[in-house]
Amino acid sequence: MKPLITFLFLILAMTSFAQIKVNHIAVHVSDLKRSMVFYHNVLSLEEIEEPFKDGLHAWYDIGGGAALHLIEAPDIIKDVSKVNHLCFSIPDMAAFVENMKSKNYPFESWAGKKGEITNRVDGVKQIYIRDPDGYWLEINDAY
Numbered sequence: 001m002k003p004l005i006t007f008l009f010l011i012l013a014m015t016s017f018a019q020i021k022v023n024h025i026a027v028h029v030s031d032l033k034r035s036m037v038f039y040h041n042v043l044s045l046e047e048i049e050e051p052f053k054d055g056l057h058a059w060y061d062i063g064g065g066a067a068l069h070l071i072e073a074p075d076i077i078k079d080v081s082k083v084n085h086l087c088f089s090i091p092d093m094a095a096f097v098e099n100m101k102s103k104n105y106p107f108e109s110w111a112g113k114k115g116e117i118t119n120r121v122d123g124v125k126q127i128y129i130r131d132p133d134g135y136w137l138e139i140n141d142a143y
Contacts, residue, residue, distance in 0.1 A: 047061075
């Protein structure tokens with residue numbers, strides 16, 4: 001009987017811990033309207049309700065119940081290292097790359113080779129682009 005009680009206690013303890021999920025990712029931008037055009041037109045993100053309604057914020061659905069929160073703050077110091085990046089997964093890399101080429105939008109591999117795709121050892125294909133403020137975005141096909 002004691003192993004059963006221990007097992008039930010363990011199950012109860014495991015289910016009582018809160019799970020963590022991403023709610024939103026906030027990114028400071030220097031020009032909100034310019035960034036909104038980029039995130040909508042280049043990445044095709046869907047704008048969602050913006051709760052503050054002050055002209056300094058925009059919100060986009062990024063899937064899984066999470067949102068991208070753009071905040072206009074022109075004087076914020078930012079880190080533009082490629083190591084610090086947002087990553088979006090897409091179902092069709094070839095179509096996305098073709099779209100980048102048709103818009104003449106620059107992209108590069110992890111190594112920095114312009115117009116090239118990185119083929120990771122796990123088979124995932126990835127490219128890197130910059131948003132209007134110079135932040136790096138990884139786009140990969142691990143959808």
